[in-house]
Amino acid sequence: MVWATWLADAARMTGYPVIEVSGWERRGSSGGRALNAVEGVVLHHTAGAKTGNYPSYNVVLKGRTGLSGPLSQLGLARDGSIYVFGAGRANHAGESFWAGFSNLNGYFIGIEAESVGYGQDWTQAQKDAYPRLVAAILHYIRRNGGRAGGHREVGLPKGRKTDPAGFNMNEVRSLVDSYLANPSAIRRGGAVQVEPDRIFKPGERVLRNTVPQLSGPDVEVVQKWAGAKADGFYGPNTAKLVADKQRSAGLEADGVAGPKTWEYILSRGDELDMDRTELKNAVREVLAEDGVKKSFAETLLEYPVKSEYDGTIHPFKRFVSLTSKRVIDLLQRK
Ligand SMILES: [Zn+2]
Secondary structure (H helix, E strand, C coil), rough: CCCCCCCHHHHCCCCCCEEEECCHHCHHHHHCCCCCCCCCEEECCCCCCCCCCCCCHHHHEECCCCCEEECCEECCCCCCEECCCCCCCCCCCCCEEECECCCCHHHHEEEECCCCCCCCCHHHHHHHHHHHHHHHHHEEEEEEHHHHHEEHHHHHCCCCCCCCCCCCHHHHHHHHHHHCHHHHHHCCCCCCCCCCCCCCCCCCCCECCCCCCCHHHHHHHHHHCCCCCCCEECCHHHHHHHHHHHHHHHCCCCCCEEHHHHHHHHEEEEEECHHHHHHHHHHHHHHHHHCCCCHHHHHHCCCCCCCCCCCCHHHHHHHHHHHCCCHHHHHHCC
């Protein structure tokens, strides 16, 4: 039994942003099953919503009625970002056969790439990132392009599946083999355009110093904790200050905000002691004025309050202030 805990490192070989969903190292389907071995990769499309960067996030992570999540170990978003959901088994292939293996869920890594599923909507980033990601995985397990199958090729009975629609699998395999012959070519060139539309709750993903840098309000929470400048980008300076803070807290000083560090940060708090309705209304008022996304408002409202930020302002308000000083003004006026 194996846990593919190298998947995030492999994904980072591509040069695209990698989002490690908290708990992924021990997440497997059917309540946490490991893989039998890792022998190859199956490519899928999500058949998800038309808009958004990775609208299938929840279903891929959690599964659906009758099918436990994760539905794949990896997700490929429209901007090329790679989600890492699990290191154990995932329910992606169903009844299947490829390269001498049956029931591939025990042996093959699944990638669910975001697409409505007619083969027309792949972004340039996805077209570029998909074969690189497949090559990176096969490079890690020392297998060749022949171990990459499209779901429509591996699914049984034949004709059951169409994914990944729009990708010619023979072309993908030959491109993958060319990357494998020269692994330094797996990494994409140039700058990466990132258009994250997902706001991560504090603790939802692992934060570390990567290129490109991870960003968002969850980064600001860690930066506040570590005494770093709260600019919302997890760079080398933040990682260094996090390591210092971890050392003094008796945590492993690796500069990475993983499950243990998040648990430490998020467990140091008091309960919300103010009227939630009042706060909600204030937040909504300001966010509506600013035209800020609703998902962000929800994130703010669900965030558990921490006394780490003890001061004249209530801790929760302090967190809100990271984003909008005007929320504080509103609350204090009342
Ligand atoms: Zn599929």
